[in-house]
Amino acid sequence: MKLTVNGHAVSATTGGTDFDPAKPAVIFLHGAGFDRTAWRLQTRWFAHHGRGVLAVDFPAHGWSDGPALDSIAAMADWTAALIEVAGLKQAALVGHSMGALVAVETAARFPDKVRALGLCGVAAEMPVHPEMLESAKANTLKVQELMTFWGMGNALHKGGMVSPGLWLRRESLAVLSGNRPGVIHNDLAACNVYKDALARAAAIKCPTVLVLGDGDLMTPAAKAKPLAAAIAGACTVVISNSGHFMIVERPDETLEALKSGV
């Protein structure tokens, strides 16, 4: 599905059904350097179970046009605009990593537009290793390898994907290698400098679930505790044997955690 937000074409997958704005909407927001396809084992279920689904590519990612948005705040503004363009009064936002920060920022600043939050692989802050930033700035392969290596849980380095025959390491590297120069650095820098999550959390009033991996090296589960504590009524699900990529590493558990909340 194509939408136009702020004058630029936005690509979204609707989970295999026509998008119906009359249904409770769920908008999926991907992580740094990734795209809509990371959500393939959540979007189709929600779309076939009564929700209107939009798994979007942020500007300059995947199949979406436009310049990359250079801050979490700008991405939140964009997400709010997307909700309107899609003909929605409200949507549940499900974000992964960078997308989760965007979801927090959006829910806090546009509370009337967000009916629920699903925050996967999230932490109160997401400092980025200087060598990753340096590599991303130089557009070298190293940042893609480090994002993949640290993103995958220990178990998945040997594989064992739920979807038969798929190999996560190369999936991650393939998607990351498709980014235009500068996009990964843009995303990582936006995450690195964003320090507002805890302050924004106090303003969040909608039902919220945090979905964390017990082996997440990028956003360790312990680092999410302050955020969970700061969001009124938030519940936390920690998935065992999962790294930062729980949405593809442990898709069934991620889906179960999200089902009731969004």
Next chain:
Amino acid sequence: MVEAKFLKPDTLALHAGQHPDPVTGARAVPIYQTTSFVFRDVDHAASLFNLEVGGHIYSRISNPTVAVFEERVAALEEGSGALGVSSGQAALHIAIATLMGAGGHIVASTSLYGGTRNMLGLTLPRFGITTTFINPRDHDGFAKAIRPETRLVLGETVGNPGGEILDIPVIADIAHKAKIPLMIDNTFASPVLCRPLTLGADIVFHSATKFIGGHGVAIGGVIVESGRFDWEGSGKFPTLTEPYAGYHGIDFAEEFGPHAFIMRARTEGVRDFGSCMAPQTAFYLLQGLETLPLRMARHVENARKVIGFLKDNPAVERIASPELPDHPDHALGQRLLPKGTGSIFSFDIKGGREAGRRFIERLRLFSHLANVGDAKSLVIHPASTTHAQLDAAALKEAGIGEGMIRLSVGLEDPADLLDDLGQALRAAVKA
């Protein structure tokens, strides 16, 4: 300085795709000898059928033992995913059928396995898919042969039986400029000697019957996708970028991104054509994969000794192996396959077809049969067997002489192999 310490190929050959069984503790990969899998409830069943969740339904489409094999090959080939099928020919067929229908066109190397040549040149035209064959060294020829309806460029890492090395980076560049993928048959190299996806290819397939198995007890094939080809940007692959009624209008590229091709190949290819890999076969092939790095090193080592022996033998007229400096692709082989170009090569014996017949019949250790890549050394006469369907012109085009002998050098003690070859050569030229 931080670095990504991914598991290395030799480790992946033993571990990728499998964890000890969480229920029984079984360390080896269990053989899930079952046709079907019980659903948790009705919604779970519907979700599996609709690709909403991952898992197994029916072993024609996927099976846990086969999935370990698939993930392990994907890991070794540096692909985003793989699909195990019933044979190398099934792999070729499903890959082509996933990419195109009637009206599609392929540009392929002339240096191909006879069965591949047969499918492309004789069988697929009946279904409206045609092929233009180009000498693998004629790079301009590949570019010129690409038409608006071309959907695939195809070649072998190491050609059969002349040992031609395809310049994968160059041919990939030619294909990509035309917005079409390059598919490589990597059977003769195995992922130990060459990983075409890292050189620019988009799809790799194997007859896993050969080096991957290595034991000669199971027929199987596998297709691997790089995950990098831009199907949407190409605009030439509606099977991957337009709604498919087989799954209520699914758009594979939109929803599965780096897995678009392999997902369509699985959910349509083996679902409809049925050429699935049996779990028992996957188990056999996994036993082979575990020792593949060790075996390939020994295959190369033995082949080099055999080539050295034949090179100095007066009964041998010509050896076609890229291991030799006089082979036209020697330098290319050293660049693309630095660990060696494999253990399959051919040579011409003095005395033509009749001398070749005597040679084959006198061999005692080498088995005369239609296979390659076995742990045991093998021999065959291509012109009368594997490439028998080719006419004289096509044989010449493929570089196959009447007296050509193809060897697949195995893992025996090389001294025994040299003794066997020596006595057979003496007998062949004596008569």
